Amino acid sequence: MRTGRIAVMDFKGRILFEKETPATASDFRQWVVNGQKRYTYGIDDPAAVHVTLEAGYVLLLDSALNAMKEIHLKPYKDVTTDKGQALDLHDFILLSDVHYIAMAVYPKHVTNIPAVLSPSPANKTATAVIQEVNNGIVVWQWDASEYPELYTSSTACNNFHDTAVQDYMHMNSMCLDPRDSNLIISMRNLNQIIKIDRKSGNIIWRLGGKNSDFHLTADQEFLRQHNVMLTDSNQTLMVFDNGEKGRREYSRILEFRLDEQKRSVVSFSSFRIPEPFTEHEGSVQKCGGNYLISGGTANYILLVNPATGEKRMELNANQCNYRAHWVKDINGILR
Helix, strand or coil, rough: CCCCCEEEEEECCCCEEEEEEECCEEEEEEEECCCEEEEEEEEECCCCCCCCCCCCEEEEEECCEEEEEEEECCCCCCEEECCCCEEEEEEEEEEEECCCEEEEEEEECCCCCCHHHHHCCEEEEEEEEEEEEEEEEEEEEEEHCCCCCHHCCCCCCCCCCCEEEEEECEEEEEECCCCEEEEEEEHHCCCEEEEEECCCCCEEEEEEECCCCCCCHHHHHCCEEEEEEEEEECEEEEEECCHHHHHHCCCEEEEEEEECCCCEEEEEEEEEECCCCCCCEEEEEEEEEEEEEEECCCEEEEEEECCCCCEEEEEEEEEEEEEECCCCCCCCCCC
């Protein structure tokens, strides 16, 4: 089994803390919930069913990085865990020590693919699932296969007449909108971001892609995006816009202010990242007036002022950086 590593470093690239993990680790991040610091990261399980990236479980740690518990996919309705099904480690949301939102993706035969797509009777789709779990009980679950319009919105990995597993959505990011408690998720293979009702599961709106509810100019259209989040007191939707090989081979940071009622873009900004094209993965976080960017498969971490283009920090590595997160302090880690 290949081991992994998590690290905390300052903006000069000096490692303040590092720890080897029992397998490949992803999305190491800090949470402050109910006044307490917690940390999570995903652990890849070689025995799990792998449809996209890593699959396995999430490890929850206390403020001193002591392991508290493992978080696994829960069997619920159509979702089973008897054949190696596991969490998809693209993203995870911690709400408390016993309350969280996790995602999964697993091969599933479906019968509701529109006939115009010529589905095979033996099709298999990479079905995306979101589970909200509280005190060990699944209190809400979203299953993408219940929304057949997503099949026709797909722009890649959608040969439904083939019997190979089709990753037609590739859900890769989710965040909570605290203004209404609903979920905003990114789907790379639809070039689309959607907001879903956290009670009914219904799609509230679509941004980008074939059937956007918001009119986007050519400059506002994003490709193969990753890491969608809210910033500026939850008023701005910030997107890591990867771009696409052979079509637009450079990556950008986009900021949208949306009028959700009128389905209009109130304001928009775009920043072309002065680094190599990130074909896969990547993240962005706003730190004051700067962007903290993880270049994903382009193997860099960058702190840059988008107004001036000044690079405040630049780290280049020999391997992928899935995400980078800025935190205010790390009290409890350093001993």
